[in-house]
Amino acid sequence: MNNPKTLFDKVWENHIVGDLDSGQNIIYIDRHLVHEVTSPQAFEGLRIHNRKVRRPDLTLGVADHNVPTTSRNLGIESIKDKIARIQVETLEKNLAENNIEYIPLNSINQGIVHIIGPELGFTLPGTTIVCGDSHTSTHGAFGALAFGIGTSEVEHVLATQTLLQTKPKNMKIEINGTLGKNISSKDIILKIISQIGTSAGTGHVIEFMGSTIKKMSMEERMTICNMSIEAGAKAGMISPDIITLEYLKDKKFSPKNKKWDRATQEWKKLYSDENAFFNTSYNINVDKLKPMVTWGTSPEDGISINEAIPNPSDFENSEKEKSMNKSLEYMGLTPGTKMTDVSIQKVFIGSCTNGRIEDLRSASSVIKGKKVAKNLHAIVVPGSGLVKKIAEEEGIQDIFLDAGFEWRDPGCSMCLGMNPDQLENQERCASTSNRNFEGRQGRGGRTHLVSPATAAACAIAGTFVDVSEGW
Amino acid sequence: MKKFYNLESIAVVIDEINIDTDDIIPKQFLKTIQRSGLGKFLFYNRRYDSSNNKKDNFILNQSPWDSAEILITGSNFGCGSSREHAPWALLDFGIKCIIAPSFADIFYNNSIKNGLLPLTLSKNLINILSDYSLKKKYLKVSLLDQKIYYDDISLDFTIPNDIKERLLNGYDDVELTLQKGNLINLYEKKQYNEKSWKLVDNE
Numbered sequence: 001m002n003n004p005k006t007l008f009d010k011v012w013e014n015h016i017v018g019d020l021d022s023g024q025n026i027i028y029i030d031r032h033l034v035h036e037v038t039s040p041q042a043f044e045g046l047r048i049h050n051r052k053v054r055r056p057d058l059t060l061g062v063a064d065h066n067v068p069t070t071s072r073n074l075g076i077e078s079i080k081d082k083i084a085r086i087q088v089e090t091l092e093k094n095l096a097e098n099n100i101e102y103i104p105l106n107s108i109n110q111g112i113v114h115i116i117g118p119e120l121g122f123t124l125p126g127t128t129i130v131c132g133d134s135h136t137s138t139h140g141a142f143g144a145l146a147f148g149i150g151t152s153e154v155e156h157v158l159a160t161q162t163l164l165q166t167k168p169k170n171m172k173i174e175i176n177g178t179l180g181k182n183i184s185s186k187d188i189i190l191k192i193i194s195q196i197g198t199s200a201g202t203g204h205v206i207e208f209m210g211s212t213i214k215k216m217s218m219e220e221r222m223t224i225c226n227m228s229i230e231a232g233a234k235a236g237m238i239s240p241d242i243i244t245l246e247y248l249k250d251k252k253f254s255p256k257n258k259k260w261d262r263a264t265q266e267w268k269k270l271y272s273d274e275n276a277f278f279n280t281s282y283n284i285n286v287d288k289l290k291p292m293v294t295w296g297t298s299p300e301d302g303i304s305i306n307e308a309i310p311n312p313s314d315f316e317n318s319e320k321e322k323s324m325n326k327s328l329e330y331m332g333l334t335p336g337t338k339m340t341d342v343s344i345q346k347v348f349i350g351s352c353t354n355g356r357i358e359d360l361r362s363a364s365s366v367i368k369g370k371k372v373a374k375n376l377h378a379i380v381v382p383g384s385g386l387v388k389k390i391a392e393e394e395g396i397q398d399i400f401l402d403a404g405f406e407w408r409d410p411g412c413s414m415c416l417g418m419n420p421d422q423l424e425n426q427e428r429c430a431s432t433s434n435r436n437f438e439g440r441q442g443r444g445g446r447t448h449l450v451s452p453a454t455a456a457a458c459a460i461a462g463t464f465v466d467v468s469e470g471w
Numbered sequence: 472m473k474k475f476y477n478l479e480s481i482a483v484v485i486d487e488i489n490i491d492t493d494d495i496i497p498k499q500f501l502k503t504i505q506r507s508g509l510g511k512f513l514f515y516n517r518r519y520d521s522s523n524n525k526k527d528n529f530i531l532n533q534s535p536w537d538s539a540e541i542l543i544t545g546s547n548f549g550c551g552s553s554r555e556h557a558p559w560a561l562l563d564f565g566i567k568c569i570i571a572p573s574f575a576d577i578f579y580n581n582s583i584k585n586g587l588l589p590l591t592l593s594k595n596l597i598n599i600l601s602d603y604s605l606k607k608k609y610l611k612v613s614l615l616d617q618k619i620y621y622d623d624i625s626l627d628f629t630i631p632n633d634i635k636e637r638l639l640n641g642y643d644d645v646e647l648t649l650q651k652g653n654l655i656n657l658y659e660k661k662q663y664n665e666k667s668w669k670l671v672d673n674e
C-alpha cells in the first residue's frame with residue numbers, strides 16, 4: 001500500500017484546518033469538555049478580549065472535581081466550602097451565558113467528565129476531543145484523538161474551535177496474552193508504566209493494540225488509555241471495533257438512524273495500516289501478569305503485589321536512587337519489605353480510571369459476604385450518576401454496604417481530594433486512582449495505586465493482598 | 472501575552488526528577504477563579520509546614536534563592552495534572568525561565584502560552600550550569616541569540632522556531648488563529664456537509 005498510515009495519522013490529517021506561517025497545524029476540535037477548575041480563567045479571557053464561544057453546540061460542561069460526594073439534594077447549596085462553591089457557580093454562569101449545555105449536580109447524568117463523555121455518546125471514534133484535564137486521554141479508547149490542555153488552550157478552543165499543534169510522534173504498545181483471575185487492565189497499564197517509565201511517552205501518541213486489547217470491554221480499554229498520560233504520552237488510542245459500536249449505539253448524544261450508519265462506515269476505516277510507521281514500539285505478554293501495586297510516589301514505581309520493595313542502591317542511576325530514597329521516606333517504607341506485610345487504613349474505589357460499572361462489579365465480586373477489616377475506612381465513589389444507578393439496580397451497592405464500605409455520590413473525590421474526601425497525614429491508602437504523587441490525596445497521605453479487585457480485597461484483608469490467589 | 476526579554480539572574484537549583492504539578496501547586500489552590508496571586512502558594516507543601524509556618528530548610532525560602540528568576544531542575548519537570556496554575560504560580564513567584572533535561576508536554580505548552588521559557592539542555596550542560604549557579608553568580612539567557620552566558624563562556628541551546636518567535640513577540644495565539652477564520656469556516660462547511668454525524672445528536 002502507498003504511504004501506510006497509523007490510526008493517529010488518519011485522525012490527525014482529517015482535522016487539519018490549515019497551517020500558521022510558523023508551520024504549526026491548526027487542528028479542528030470536534031468535542032470540548034469543560035469543568036469547573038480549569039475553565040473560569042478561560043471564560044474570563046474571552047470576556048476581556050470581547051470574544052465569543054464559536055461552537056457552544058460542540059461543548060459540554062459538568063462540575064466534578066470540587067463537588068461533595070455526600071448528599072446532593074440541595075444541589076449547589078450542598079457545597080459547604082465557599083470558594084469551591086463560587087467556582088461551581090462560576091461554571092454554571094459561564095455556561096449559561098454562552099449557551100453551553102450543562103449537566104447539573106443533581107442530574108442522573110452528572111459525573112466525572114471522562115466517565116460521562118463516553119457514557120453519553122459525546123465521545124465518538126475518529127473525533128478530536130479536548131478538555132482542560134490531563135486524563136482526557138481516556139476517550140482515546142474509542143479511536144478518538146483525545147488529550148488534555150491547559151486553560152489558555154481551553155480559551156483558544158472556546159474562541160476558535162481549534163488548537164495550534166505540532167504533530168506528535170507515533171508509538172505502539174502491543175499487548176498479547178490472557179489475563180488470569182482477578183487481573184485487570186489496570187494491572188496491565190501499571191506494569192507497562194513500571195517498565196517504560198513516566199516520560200517514555202513524551203511527545204508521542206500511543207496506540208494500544210494486540211489480542212488482549214481486542215478482547216477487552218470499553219471499560220477496560222478506557223482504563224488503559226486513561227493512564228497513557230502517566231506514561232507521559234500526549235494521548236492513547238485504540239482502534240474502534242464492534243465492541244466500540246455496541247457500546248455507543250443509542251447513547252444520548254450518539255448519532256442516530258441514517259447518521260449512525262454513515263458514521264459507522266467511517267469508523268471502520270479507523271485502524272493502522274499494515275506497515276504503518278511507528279517511531280517506537282513495545283510488546284508485552286500478560287499471561288503471567290500478577291496484580292500490581294505502586295510502592296512509591298511515581299506511577300512508574302509499580303511491582304507485583306507479592307514482591308518486596310526494591311532497594312534504591314540497586315539502581316545504577318544516581319538520580320533514580322535519590323528520588324527512590326525520597327519516595328520511600330515519604331511513604332514510610334523500607335526496601336525489602338514485602339508489600340503483603342504492609343497494612344493500610346483507607347481504601348478508595350473510584351476516579352476516572354476505575355469508577356465505571358465494570359470496575360465496581362469486579363470489586364464487589366471479591367468482597368461478597370465479607371467484611372471490611374477493623375479500623376479500616378473504605379469508600380466507593382461511582383464515576384457517574386448512571387454508574388451509581390446501575391450498581392444500585394444490580395445489587396452492587398448492597399454488597400459494598402454490607403461489607404462496610406461507604407457508598408457515595410459521583411465525583412473526583414479522593415482521587416485528588418479537592419473536596420473534603422482526603423487522607424490524613426501518614427494515612428496509607430489502596431486507591432484505584434491514577435496518581436500517587438506526594439500529597440495528591442491529602443497532605444502527608446500515602447497512596448498506593450491498584451486495581452479495583454485488589455483495592456476491594458485489601459479492604460477486607462487490611463493489608464495488601466494478592467487477589468489472584470484464593471479470592 | 473508578555474514578551475520574553477533577556478534575563479540576568481542567579482539560578483536556583485532543585486535537582487530532582489519528575490517534579491509534578493501537584494507538587495508545584497497543590498490542589499487546594501485550584502479553587503481560585505483568577506490567574507494572579509498564586510506565587511505565595513508555589514511548592515506550598517515544601518515551603519510551609521502544616522501550621523502554615525515557613526520552612527527555612529527549603530531553598531526557595533532562602534535568600535538569595537528566593538529572588539531567582541531561573542530554575543534549574545531534573546527531567547520530566549511538570550508531569551501530571553494539566554493545571555495551568557503551575558506556570559502561573561512559578562511566574563507570579565518570579566521564575567521566568569526553567570532549565571531541565573526534559574519537560575512534560577502539557578506543562579511545556581502551558582509555559583509558553585504564558586511567556587515562561589522552558590529550556591531543554593543535556594544533563595551534562597545542566598550539571599555545569601548547576602555548579603556555577605551554586606556560587607550565586609549570574610546567568611544570562613538570551614532567547615534571541617539562543618545562548619546562555621556564564622562568566623566569559625556561552626553555550627547554545629535549541630528551541631523550535633515557532634516557539635521562539637512567539638515568546639519574543641508575545642503573540643496572542645487566539646488572535647493569530649482568528650486571522651485564519653476563513654480556513655476554519657471552510658473546514659466546518661466541508662466537514663458538516665460530508666459528516667453530519669459529527670454534530671452532537673441530542674434527541
Ligand code: SF4
Nearest residue numbers: 135351352412415416
Ligand atoms: S478522577 Fe482524578 S484524575 Fe480523573 S479527572 Fe477527576 S481528579 Fe482528574
